[in-house]
Amino acid sequence: MERDKEGIKQLVEKADGYVQVAMEIHNGNGMIGGHNIDIDNIKRMNDLGLSINFDIYVCGNSFRE
DSSP: GGOOOOHHHHHHHHOOOOOEEEEEEEEETTTOOOOOOHHHHHHHHHTTTTTTTEEEESSSSSOOO
C-alpha cells in the first residue's frame, strides 16, 4: 500500500477505506491471547490515513481437564 500513498489516501477518503481484521479463536483453554500493533506500524497506517477494525469471535467448548 505504501507504493501508492496518495491512491490509498484517496480510497480512504472517497470510499471510507480501512483495514478489516476478522479472527475466530477457539476458546478451549479460556485464553484467547493478546493482539499487538507496534508503534512503527501504527505510524505507517496513520501516514496512509488508515484505521483498523477488529472483529474477534471466540467459540468452542472448553477442553476437558
